[in-house]
Amino acid sequence: MKPIPFGFRQIDYLLAVAETGSTAAAARLTNVSQPSISVAIAQFEAHFGAPLFLRLPGQGMQPTPFGRDRIAKLRALRAEAGTLFDCEGETAQQLRLGVFSTLGPRYVPMLMRHFTKANPGASIRLVEGDIAALAQSVLAGELDIALVYDAGLPAGLEVCELAQIPPRAVLPPDHRLAGQTSIDLRDLAEDPLILIGLPHSRGYFLSLFQIAGARPAIAYETASIEMLRALVANGHGVGLLATELPYDQTYDGRRVIDRPLSGTLPPSRVVLIRAARFDSTPAMTSFIAMAEDLI
Structure with missing residues (x-):
């Protein structure tokens, strides 16, 4: 069997640098001298034949693409070893x-x-x-x-x-479309839109309008579902959500209603x-x- 060239203590040193971004902070975290950390990093890099970290003035040490790959595998190895030697029993997870x-x-x-x-x-x-x-x-x-x-x-x-969650319109209870069983996005586009502005979510909701042949007028963007619902409840516009919620009350005690969208639209x-x-x-x-x- 081919021997492993490094011990878990050295792996801990490497992972500490990846976590803290510097040899000094890693030394404090692992309670050893800074030269011990530096020697371990040098040994790893010599073994792999490639740098594991970029040394950036004023920014500490950041993993290289090669380093990220090796660090991820070493982190998984260290976690597996920790589980194997867990004296509290195999049921601990x-x-x-x-x-x-x-x-x-x-x-x-x-x-x-x-x-x-x-x-x-x-x-x-x-x-x-x-x-x-x-x-x-x-x-x-x-x-x-x-x-x-x-x-x-x-x-x-x-x-x-x-799960596949169909998109839903969020409306104030007194909205002109509240009595409908489903909402056409072309009708919804006539109102100011409160939009979830998170990456990917934003693109998904705007693509629904594009599929429907409508152009929304975005009034506000938020990363919070509850902020969207509260804005709608207070009359600032209408919203779209890809999360079906089992309640209608907002944080400030007002109400919203939700309705499915009509037409063939992709679910989340x-x-x-x-x-x-x-x-x-x-x-x-x-x-x-x-x-x-x-x-």
């Missing part, structure tokens, strides 16, 4: 879960409750972000899985579809993503199977 901000409140607390109930001793580290950032973190091994919309996802991911696909190049852990497998049952 940790899941690093990414969540797209507009999906999180609707699904994630419920999924976490079921997961921790089914897996006593399990823990979840929750990270919110936009779709692009979460996808990159999954590919880099920084997150195990992420709950996102299937929009603009890069290659290298395994995608598990959980709610998915869980994981990096194809990494093996699935028991925690990942359990969480994905549970999400498929519950969503």
Whole structure:
């Protein structure tokens, strides 16, 4: 068997530099001298025959593209080793879960409750972000899985579809279209539009108007579903959402109603993503199977 040229302590030094962005901060984090960190980095780079970090004056150390790939694999190796040598027993599990901000409140607390109930001793580290950032973190091994919309996802991911959510119009209760069972986007385009302005979400909603042959007049953009609903409830415009909510009250006590859109429009696909190049852990497998049952 070919021996491994580095120990876990040296791997910890490398991961600490990637986390903190400097050898000095990594030394403080791992409680060793700064030269020990520098020597470990030099040894790794000599072994791989390529730089793992860019040394940027005033900006610390940033991983090179090659470095990001090796760091992600070493991080996964270190996590697997930590699980293997966990003296508290094989039932203890940790899941690093990414969540797209507009999906999180609707699904994630419920999924976490079921997961921790089914897996006593399990823990979840929750990270919110936009779709692009979460996808990159999954590919880099920084997150195990992420709950996102299937929009603009890069290659290298395994995608598990959980639901298809048709888009819905959000209106104040006294709106002229409130009595209709479904809303034509060409009619909705006559009103000021409150738009979710997050990357990918913005493009998706505007594409719906393009499909319908309508041109919206954007009044406000927000990253928050609750801000959109409150703006609509207070008469500042109408909105579109790809998340069906089971309540009609806004934070300030006013109400909104929602209606399906008429015509053939693409739904939003709610998915869980994981990096194809990494093996699935028991925690990942359990969480994905549970999400498929519950969503």
